[in-house]
Every structure is written in structure tokens, then in C-alpha cells.
Amino acid sequence: MTETKGMRGRGKDFTLSTSTIPSYTEFEPGPRHASSPLTPDSPKQFLNHVDRGVYVIKDLSKDPEPLVERLPYQTPNRPKDITLSLSENGRLTTSPDCGRLTTPVQEQGQLESPHVFLSPVDKGIYVINSTLDSSQTSISQNNNNDEKKNNAKKDKNVNKYISDENEASSAERKPPDRRQIYGADENEERGNWTGRLDFLLSMLGYCVGLGNIWRFPYLCYRNGGGAFLLPFIIMMILIGIPLFYLEAALGQFCSRGPTTCWEFAPLFKGLGIAMLIMSGLTSIYYNVLITYSVLYLFSSFTSDLPWSDCDNKWNTKDCSLKLPNVFCSSTEQKFPNGTCYSNHVFKGIWNETIFRNVTGRRRISPTEEYWNNEFLSLSSGIDDVGEPKYELALGLLFSWILCFLCLMKGIKTTGKVVYVTAIFPYIVLFILFFRGITLAGAGNGIYFYIVPNFERLLDAKVWRDAAVQVFYSMGPGWGGLIALASYNRFHNNVFRDSIVVSIGDGVTSIFGGFVIFSFLGHMAHEMNVKVQDVVTNGAGLAFVVYPEAIKSLPLPTLWAVLFFLMLITLGIDSQFAMLESVLTGIIDYFPFLRPKKTLVILLISVVLYLLGLPMTTPGGMYILQLMDHYVASWSLLIVGLIEVLVISYIYGINRYMKDIEIMLGRPPFLWWKICWMAVSPIIICIILLFAWVDYSPVQYGDYSYPAWAEALGWMMSFVSVIFIPIVMLYKINKEDEAKSAWKKVKLLCTPTRVWGPALVRHRKLVDHVEGFVEDPGAEMGNHQYVNYGYDASMGSHATDMSRHSWASGYTQSSRVSYESAV
The missing domain is CATH 1.20.1740 (Amino acid/polyamine transporter I)
Structure with missing residues (x-):
């Protein structure tokens, strides 16, 4: 079990004790990379594709845009107590030895890796631990809430996917757990299907x-x-x-x-x-x-359906009801247009081998006359x-x-x-x-x-x-x-x-x-x-x-x-x-x-x-x-x-x-x-x-x-x-005039730096192309989403260097190179 001492806040210490240990021998803190800040409106997505380590979420009430900071994971050691504190400048500091926290965040059990860690998250300290089995990891949390609140949080319906990138190559990893959480949008900018x-x-x-x-x-x-x-x-x-x-x-x-x-x-x-x-x-x-x-x-x-008979203002003399054959008796009126008149009711005559339309034109059903006329x-x-x-x-x-x-x-x-x-x-x-x-x-x-x-x-x-x-x-x-x-x-x-x-x-x-x-x-x-x-x-x-x-x-x-x-x-x-x-x-x-x-x-x-x-x-x-x-x-x-x-x-x-x-x-x-x-x-x-x-x-x-x-x-x-060749000519004409036509075409058949998944945490999964740009949105002031509209399209071709860096990575020693792709 984990114990918490002290109060949360700047300059306050958190004394945590634990029974099992991987220890930490390096404690140089650093902000999490490629993330968007958490806000008081959280839950938000927490962690894109993270390494093992200790993470802290600072007090949301004091920091409207808190950073998530972590300590890098190192080799295991004997059980020790750890002391974590937030300094005045908001940096995380620890004692020389760090222990493993054993209280799970929301649910018990091991999680397969590599994964991403989805929220909602609460402020507190999180430790990502390595197990002896490198294909699995677990996550723990500690904060100063009482045990009743911690137990209530276990029932929250969230997915927690933790990356264990230091354990094995991507070829040896198990695939991510792809269970979906519907309700909240994964892509908040664009939206997703509710279910x-x-x-x-x-x-x-x-x-x-x-x-x-x-x-x-x-x-x-x-x-x-x-x-x-x-x-x-x-x-x-x-x-x-x-x-x-x-x-x-x-x-x-x-x-x-x-x-x-x-x-x-x-x-x-x-x-x-x-x-x-x-x-x-x-x-x-x-x-x-x-x-x-x-x-x-x-x-x-x-x-009565309006197309059911022939006595409407739009009907012509060619109208004929398609009923079973009705033979006209000698007492009934004459039958021009293949129709018998008896008691002011039309009765269609369908067998043309017996009765012909006297006008010489084909008979037309009332349904067809209603449709056309x-x-x-x-x-x-x-x-x-x-x-x-x-x-x-x-x-x-x-x-x-x-x-x-x-x-x-x-x-x-x-x-x-x-x-x-x-x-x-x-x-x-x-x-x-x-x-x-x-x-x-x-x-x-x-x-x-x-x-x-x-x-x-x-x-x-x-x-x-x-x-x-x-x-x-x-x-x-x-x-x-x-x-x-x-x-x-x-x-x-x-x-x-x-x-x-x-x-x-x-x-x-x-x-x-x-x-x-x-x-x-x-x-x-x-x-x-x-x-x-x-x-x-x-x-x-x-x-x-x-x-x-x-x-x-x-x-x-x-x-x-x-x-x-x-x-x-x-x-x-x-x-x-x-x-x-x-x-x-x-x-x-x-x-x-x-x-x-x-x-x-x-x-x-x-x-x-x-x-x-x-x-x-x-x-x-x-x-x-x-x-x-x-x-x-x-x-x-x-x-x-x-x-x-x-x-x-x-x-x-x-x-x-x-x-x-x-x-x-x-x-x-x-x-x-x-x-x-x-x-x-x-x-x-x-x-x-x-x-x-x-x-x-x-x-x-x-x-x-x-x-x-x-x-x-x-x-x-x-x-x-026609816009297919028009756009081709436009794109070729926009490229550097110093290049030959073949080089222009070849360059325009190469993916731009914004190509790929929209979210950065999904782009990190693209490991089969060397030189793939994981966060092109960082250059555009957006660290979570990739802008792929008109502005991004123009920006992706702004410099030859930006295109070449992608192309060279794509055509060299990647697992699926340009030459081997086809």
C-alpha cells in the first residue's frame, strides 16, 4: 500500500512509501514532449506515447496551464522510500532513491504495450513501472485525496495505455489495445462518430x-x-x-x-x-x-389514390385500366380506345388480340398518365x-x-x-x-x-x-x-x-x-x-x-x-x-x-x-x-x-x-x-x-x-x-523552375511532411518510415493536431529542404522504402 504525507502545493513535500522497488538513479526532470497543456476544463487527453518514468500534474487551481513533468526510469534497486516535492519554480525534485507505487490509478491489472494513456486524469503523481515481463507494464498513482475518492475513481470508464519503448523493438512489441471509448471525441478539433x-x-x-x-x-x-x-x-x-x-x-x-x-x-x-x-x-x-x-x-x-382510374382531368382518350379482360355485351356502348362505357364506369380491355385501340395508339395506364400529364x-x-x-x-x-x-x-x-x-x-x-x-x-x-x-x-x-x-x-x-x-x-x-x-x-x-x-x-x-x-x-x-x-x-x-x-x-x-x-x-x-x-x-x-x-x-x-x-x-x-x-x-x-x-x-x-x-x-x-x-x-x-x-x-x-490534369499542371508550374520536369513530378509524387495520422500520438506509431515527421503541427503552433488544409498544403511545399528531409528519409533505410514499396 502507498501512504501520502503532507499537503499538495508549491514547496510542499510528498512522502510516499512502498513495498516493492524499481529504483531511480537519475533525477534530472524535464517537461513532457509533444503535448498540449491540461486546463481546468479537464478531462483532456493525457500523454501521447510516453516513456516509463515518474510524472506529476501540478495543482490546476494555481496553474491554468500546468505542465506534466517526468523523471526518467532507471535500473531497479532495493526497496526505498521516496520523497517528491514541487519547488518554487514548479520543478519536480526527489530524494536519491525512488520506489515503486503500487496503488493503481483507475483499475487493477497489467496493461499491454505499446499504448497511449487516455484520460480523464486528476492532479497527482503517476509512476510507470517496468515488470519482469517486458511485454507488460503497469501504472500507479498517488495523490492527497482520501481513500474513498481514490476508490471511486477506480470505477471510471477510461483506457490506460502505456508505452514501453525501452524494452523491445517495435517488431517485438504486442500491438496496442485498440478498445475504443465512445462519447468523448478522440479528435476534438474535427470530431468523431458518437458510436x-x-x-x-x-x-x-x-x-x-x-x-x-x-x-x-x-x-x-x-x-x-x-x-x-x-x-x-x-x-x-x-x-x-x-x-x-x-x-x-x-x-x-x-x-x-x-x-x-x-x-x-x-x-x-x-x-x-x-x-x-x-x-x-x-x-x-x-x-x-x-x-x-x-x-x-x-x-x-x-x-382513392389519384392514379387509380381514368376519369380525371389529366386523363386522355388513350387511358385504359389494366384489369382482367372484360367483354362488352351488345347492350353496352361502343368502345373507342379499347374501353367499354357502362354506367359511366371504364372497364379496361387488355387482350389486344381481341380488342384494339381504335385510335391506333398504344393504351396508357392511369398511373403513367398521372406521372406524365x-x-x-x-x-x-x-x-x-x-x-x-x-x-x-x-x-x-x-x-x-x-x-x-x-x-x-x-x-x-x-x-x-x-x-x-x-x-x-x-x-x-x-x-x-x-x-x-x-x-x-x-x-x-x-x-x-x-x-x-x-x-x-x-x-x-x-x-x-x-x-x-x-x-x-x-x-x-x-x-x-x-x-x-x-x-x-x-x-x-x-x-x-x-x-x-x-x-x-x-x-x-x-x-x-x-x-x-x-x-x-x-x-x-x-x-x-x-x-x-x-x-x-x-x-x-x-x-x-x-x-x-x-x-x-x-x-x-x-x-x-x-x-x-x-x-x-x-x-x-x-x-x-x-x-x-x-x-x-x-x-x-x-x-x-x-x-x-x-x-x-x-x-x-x-x-x-x-x-x-x-x-x-x-x-x-x-x-x-x-x-x-x-x-x-x-x-x-x-x-x-x-x-x-x-x-x-x-x-x-x-x-x-x-x-x-x-x-x-x-x-x-x-x-x-x-x-x-x-x-x-x-x-x-x-x-x-x-x-x-x-x-x-x-x-x-x-x-x-x-x-x-x-x-x-x-x-x-x-x-x-478535367481537374485532375489541371491540378497536375498547376502543381508542376509552382515548383522551383530550376528543376527539371521529371524532378518536379518525382517530388510531387512524394508525401509531404503533413501526411499521416491527424493526432501526434498516432503519428508516433509510424515507425516503418525513417524520417517521418511526428509533429509537423509544432511548426504551426499546434502540438496535438496536424493542420492539413490549404495553409498546411502551401506550407508543406514552402521550402525544398522540408520536402527533401521527408523524401530522403522515405527513400533510404526505412523498413518500407520508396523502392520496395511497390
């Missing part, structure tokens, strides 16, 4: 979006039903999951968004700008789709845009206000909103699934979905569509994965989260296909047509086919409300993630905007709302289809390809895998290295080749776009990736 589930649900909500419901079923239909599932699963394994893991690990390691995470290869910072532009442009039309769902939801709160007021083409519809404009404003309110408080708010928006769609999907499989004809739809047509596997288009769907669904290349993962704690198991979310996204797409095709089978049964004849792509599937199926169900209002609520929640959490990537990219690059984050997200919302207003016009659907086809197609594949090549061959795949090992405590599997270096890049190149050879212009139904609209689409496609 791991917040991150998992946010990532799942980002990946599982509207495309899983309307795009995946259509691709299954177009590519042979079940035959599409095999290429989709293979593309997930070879492209989707590897790139998902690559981006999530990148964001977590450096705690940076998509615009500032490229300090490991500054020449390619244009990739971050391309990601930001793609996410921003996609957010414009994605929120329009959410608006459609919101307005359809409001329209569903009626006893009433909801959209669809014009003749993109040349005839018209004025915004006030219902759509107000609905779009509502959607943007909703996004703003959820994003204004940052990830703390969105991390809780996704508990509803990410989970609710699964509840509705399960309800719809059990309802769908009980409908007549559902078995035919499911049979079409799961039974493969293996001849289609020889078609390159099937594999291309599967790979493109993986990019759309899982989200690599957009920057959202980097942005969301950047708010993780450093030692979060990003590998586990990547696998869970990736599999969850794939399973959701496949399960959603069962739900959709059960209803499509029922519709085909009611229409007396084949399943593939009722499937359309894009918005037509969500707002024409599904509402048509819903109106034939018992309690159609209930099913309509559930379905459109599901669409809203599917869309809103994906929209959150895309906007968060834009916001994170801007604020990370311009850190002075961080205190004005609410104003920034307000400005972003206003600008993107105004840019989305043209899509609320009668010609807005043509604009939306054009953007959906071009904004993130070619550019998305190009960004994904360059990203994986830069990390694998310029930064160095071995170096990157070592970075991941620091976070996880174990090296990644060899499989990921093979995928990142060879498999994924080769497949993306093949996809780009086939997409170019098999290119076909965009269409909306039977409407073909004019040449100027095609040109506009290509401009939207490359407005993002």
Missing part, C-alpha cells in the same frame, strides 16, 4: 439508395434475370469490396476528407476535386428524386423546358431544408438520423416481401429473377453492367467513403466495417430484387403478359410500375404510404453522405471555415437548390435523365482507376498496407494487395474499353436527345475529371 453503429448505419445508408430499388431490378431483367446475379457478385468481390476497403482505410488513417487526403501524392490532388464535383452534381438531381417521393407520399393520403406536365423535349411548377419547386425546397437541418449539427445529428433512415427501409422491404409472395403470379416473377440464362454470361454487356452497378451501389470513387471514414477513431476496425457494409449492400440489392419481382410477377399475371414486358428503367419503375402494382392491393393507401416513405429514407441518407463529402472536402481544405460550418452548409444548400430548379419545369425530367446518364459514368470509372493506381504504385502498396497494420494491429491479407495492384485496375480498364466500344446515346423512353444536349452531357461528364 461505431453511427458509422456503420451511415455507410450502409450511403450505399443502399434508390439505385438498389429501381436500377438493380431493371439490370437483372435486361441481362437475363438470375444470370446477372453471378457477374454482380463476382464484381463485388473483385472491385467493389477492395475499393470500398481502400477508400475507407484511407479516410480513417489520415482523418481527412476527399480534397485533402492526397498529401501522400500531391500531384494527384485533382482527384479530390473531381470527387467533390461528382458528389455535388449528383446531389442536385438526387434531391429532385427525393422530392418526387415526398410529393407522391402526400398524394397517397387519400381514400399531372405530376410532371411533361413537355415535348429538352428544347421545351418551360417554367418551374410551384408544387415541385416547393417540394424541392422542403427536401433541401430537411437536408440542411440534419447536416447543420454535423455527424452528431446525421449519425442519429440514420438510425431511422437506414433501418426503416428494411422494415418496409420485409413487409412488402411477405405481402408480395402471397399475390397471384408472384412465383413467376421470382422464377424469372433467380433462374439464370447462362448464355447471357458470354455477353460482355452483362459484365459491364454488373461492374457499373457495383460502382453506383457501393460508392467507391465518389469521395463519400473517404469523408465518412475520416470521422472514425484511429484504431477503429475499418476492415470489419468495410466487409459488413459491403455485404449488407449486396444482400439488400439481392433481397430487394425478390421483393420487386414478386410484384412484377403479379402485375404480369393481371395483365396477361410476360414479366419482362412490365419492367422499365429509372424513374418509370419507381413512379409508374410500382404505383400501378400498389393500387391493385387491398388497402392501397397503406401500401403507397409505406412504399414512398421507404423511397424517401433510402434517398435521404445517401444524400446526407454525398453532401457530407462536399462539406468535409471544403472545410478540410479551408479550415478557417470550420467555426462557420452552419453557414457553409446553408450556402451549399441554397446554391444546389437553385441549380436544381430547372428540373422542376415540364422539361425537367429530360435534364434529370441527361445528368443521371453522364455525371458519374465515365468520370466515376476514371477516378476509381487513377485512385487505386496512385495508392498501389506511387505511394506504394507495401507502405499502404503497413499504414493499415498500424490501425488494425495486424497486416491486411495478401488478397487485398493482389486486388489493389492488379485485379481491380485491369477489370476497370476492360469496363472502360467495352463502354467506349458499345457506347449508345442517352434516351428517355422513345425520345432521342438533340446533338447539343449530347454535347452538354459530355461536358458534365468531364467537368470533374
Whole structure:
């Protein structure tokens, strides 16, 4: 047991006695290095990556910014009493012999090393002791509080990680204990997710979006039903999951968004700008789709759904109810447009081999007429845009206000909103699934979905569509994965989260296909047509086919409300993630905007709302289809390809895998290295080749776009990736003109001194690169965080010497040298 005598304060002695000893023979005190001061507002983080020794925290009430000082640990000796005192100048002095304190600080037991020591901490004296087993250390504390208070402190939920750097080389150490404490932010400047589930649900909500419901079923239909599932699963394994893991690990390691995470290869910072532009442009039309769902939801709160019959003001003579065949008797009125008139009630005639539309035009369901004539007021083409519809404009404003309110408080708010928006769609999907499989004809739809047509596997288009769907669904290349993962704690198991979310996204797409095709089978049964004849792509599937199926169900209002609520929640959490990537990219690059984050997200919302207003016009659907086809197609594949090549061959795949090992405590599997270096890049190149050879212009139904609209689409496609060469030329031009172009390029492919983890205590774990700068923030007046925004980016290239010192350390005798990295 340890005893305390005297009172705490300047010039007062602390007499401590102990039973077991390592002794101290050198007592020259010195302030702790690389730390931020403790304040009266503690708890704060205490100790970054510390050596064994005696530490003292001075009286907080007398020192608003107290220093933590330590005595270096020396060889053990026989048991002795120790006397510690604080001199008038605040320095720690001791008697010639120091003993080992045995009273634990907060909890009993040995702690594995190397570790960091996390707070909350109290003022007092702390001793870090060495045990006979060099792989373990223990920590003790003594202060002048009574025993009751000391016992109460044992119950505090804190982690205490102690570094034992003098015992063994880093190769011989056990990995750090990576148990996470949620609640308090690890990175106080930037913030962290409140809990791991917040991150998992946010990532799942980002990946599982509207495309899983309307795009995946259509691709299954177009590519042979079940035959599409095999290429989709293979593309997930070879492209989707590897790139998902690559981006999530990148964001977590450096705690940076998509615009500032490229300090490991500054020449390619244009990739971050391309990601930001793609996410921003996609957010414009994605929120329009959410608006459609919101307005359809409001329209569903009626006893009779507005798209359920043909006697509305927006219906035409071509409207025909899709009911079972009804034969007209001789007493009933004539039936132009394939419709019998009896008692002022329309009864649709569906079998065209018996009854033909006398106008010679195709029959149109009331659902489709409601969509085109009433909801959209669809014009003749993109040349005839018209004025915004006030219902759509107000609905779009509502959607943007909703996004703003959820994003204004940052990830703390969105991390809780996704508990509803990410989970609710699964509840509705399960309800719809059990309802769908009980409908007549559902078995035919499911049979079409799961039974493969293996001849289609020889078609390159099937594999291309599967790979493109993986990019759309899982989200690599957009920057959202980097942005969301950047708010993780450093030692979060990003590998586990990547696998869970990736599999969850794939399973959701496949399960959603069962739900959709059960209803499509029922519709085909009611229409007396084949399943593939009722499937359309894009918005037509969500707002024409599904509402048509819903109106034939018992309690159609209930099913309509559930379905459109599901669409809203599917869309809103994906929209959150895309906007968060834009916001994170801007604020990370311009850190002075961080205190004005609410104003920034307000400005972003206003600008993107105004840019989305043209899509609320009668010609807005043509604009939306054009953007959906071009904004993130070619550019998305190009960004994904360059990203994986830069990390694998310029930064160095071995170096990157070592970075991941620091976070996880174990090296990644060899499989990921093979995928990142060879498999994924080769497949993306093949996809780009086939997409170019098999290119076909965009269409909306039977409407073909004019040449100027095609040109506009290509401009939207490359407005993002064009910044990759622009930034390259800008960076090269900024370098010293005396250097050759090759030397400039080589230098710009070398990590800057600010590259690495954001917190200094995590940067100390990077021991696989000689010359790595542990505390670049010290030069900028910040000893705890590393500034990685615009100012840091400019400062990191301010002098050739600062870059060269990093590069020389990186390319010489480090464990993972530049030459061996690839």
C-alpha cells in the first residue's frame, strides 16, 4: 500500500512509501514532449506515447496551464522510500532513491504495450513501472485525496495505455489495445462518430439508395434475370469490396476528407476535386428524386389514390385500366380506345388480340398518365423546358431544408438520423416481401429473377453492367467513403466495417430484387403478359410500375404510404453522405471555415437548390435523365482507376498496407494487395474499353436527345475529371523552375511532411518510415493536431529542404522504402 504525507502545493513535500522497488538513479526532470497543456476544463487527453518514468500534474487551481513533468526510469534497486516535492519554480525534485507505487490509478491489472494513456486524469503523481515481463507494464498513482475518492475513481470508464519503448523493438512489441471509448471525441478539433453503429448505419445508408430499388431490378431483367446475379457478385468481390476497403482505410488513417487526403501524392490532388464535383452534381438531381417521393407520399393520403382510374382531368382518350379482360355485351356502348362505357364506369380491355385501340395508339395506364400529364406536365423535349411548377419547386425546397437541418449539427445529428433512415427501409422491404409472395403470379416473377440464362454470361454487356452497378451501389470513387471514414477513431476496425457494409449492400440489392419481382410477377399475371414486358428503367419503375402494382392491393393507401416513405429514407441518407463529402472536402481544405460550418452548409444548400430548379419545369425530367446518364459514368470509372493506381504504385502498396497494420494491429491479407495492384485496375480498364466500344446515346423512353444536349452531357461528364490534369499542371508550374520536369513530378509524387495520422500520438506509431515527421503541427503552433488544409498544403511545399528531409528519409533505410514499396 502507498501512504501520502503532507499537503499538495508549491514547496510542499510528498512522502510516499512502498513495498516493492524499481529504483531511480537519475533525477534530472524535464517537461513532457509533444503535448498540449491540461486546463481546468479537464478531462483532456493525457500523454501521447510516453516513456516509463515518474510524472506529476501540478495543482490546476494555481496553474491554468500546468505542465506534466517526468523523471526518467532507471535500473531497479532495493526497496526505498521516496520523497517528491514541487519547488518554487514548479520543478519536480526527489530524494536519491525512488520506489515503486503500487496503488493503481483507475483499475487493477497489467496493461499491454505499446499504448497511449487516455484520460480523464486528476492532479497527482503517476509512476510507470517496468515488470519482469517486458511485454507488460503497469501504472500507479498517488495523490492527497482520501481513500474513498481514490476508490471511486477506480470505477471510471477510461483506457490506460502505456508505452514501453525501452524494452523491445517495435517488431517485438504486442500491438496496442485498440478498445475504443465512445462519447468523448478522440479528435476534438474535427470530431468523431458518437458510436461505431453511427458509422456503420451511415455507410450502409450511403450505399443502399434508390439505385438498389429501381436500377438493380431493371439490370437483372435486361441481362437475363438470375444470370446477372453471378457477374454482380463476382464484381463485388473483385472491385467493389477492395475499393470500398481502400477508400475507407484511407479516410480513417489520415482523418481527412476527399480534397485533402492526397498529401501522400500531391500531384494527384485533382482527384479530390473531381470527387467533390461528382458528389455535388449528383446531389442536385438526387434531391429532385427525393422530392418526387415526398410529393407522391402526400398524394397517397387519400381514400382513392389519384392514379387509380381514368376519369380525371389529366386523363386522355388513350387511358385504359389494366384489369382482367372484360367483354362488352351488345347492350353496352361502343368502345373507342379499347374501353367499354357502362354506367359511366371504364372497364379496361387488355387482350389486344381481341380488342384494339381504335385510335391506333398504344393504351396508357392511369398511373403513367398521372406521372406524365399531372405530376410532371411533361413537355415535348429538352428544347421545351418551360417554367418551374410551384408544387415541385416547393417540394424541392422542403427536401433541401430537411437536408440542411440534419447536416447543420454535423455527424452528431446525421449519425442519429440514420438510425431511422437506414433501418426503416428494411422494415418496409420485409413487409412488402411477405405481402408480395402471397399475390397471384408472384412465383413467376421470382422464377424469372433467380433462374439464370447462362448464355447471357458470354455477353460482355452483362459484365459491364454488373461492374457499373457495383460502382453506383457501393460508392467507391465518389469521395463519400473517404469523408465518412475520416470521422472514425484511429484504431477503429475499418476492415470489419468495410466487409459488413459491403455485404449488407449486396444482400439488400439481392433481397430487394425478390421483393420487386414478386410484384412484377403479379402485375404480369393481371395483365396477361410476360414479366419482362412490365419492367422499365429509372424513374418509370419507381413512379409508374410500382404505383400501378400498389393500387391493385387491398388497402392501397397503406401500401403507397409505406412504399414512398421507404423511397424517401433510402434517398435521404445517401444524400446526407454525398453532401457530407462536399462539406468535409471544403472545410478540410479551408479550415478557417470550420467555426462557420452552419453557414457553409446553408450556402451549399441554397446554391444546389437553385441549380436544381430547372428540373422542376415540364422539361425537367429530360435534364434529370441527361445528368443521371453522364455525371458519374465515365468520370466515376476514371477516378476509381487513377485512385487505386496512385495508392498501389506511387505511394506504394507495401507502405499502404503497413499504414493499415498500424490501425488494425495486424497486416491486411495478401488478397487485398493482389486486388489493389492488379485485379481491380485491369477489370476497370476492360469496363472502360467495352463502354467506349458499345457506347449508345442517352434516351428517355422513345425520345432521342438533340446533338447539343449530347454535347452538354459530355461536358458534365468531364467537368470533374478535367481537374485532375489541371491540378497536375498547376502543381508542376509552382515548383522551383530550376528543376527539371521529371524532378518536379518525382517530388510531387512524394508525401509531404503533413501526411499521416491527424493526432501526434498516432503519428508516433509510424515507425516503418525513417524520417517521418511526428509533429509537423509544432511548426504551426499546434502540438496535438496536424493542420492539413490549404495553409498546411502551401506550407508543406514552402521550402525544398522540408520536402527533401521527408523524401530522403522515405527513400533510404526505412523498413518500407520508396523502392520496395511497390
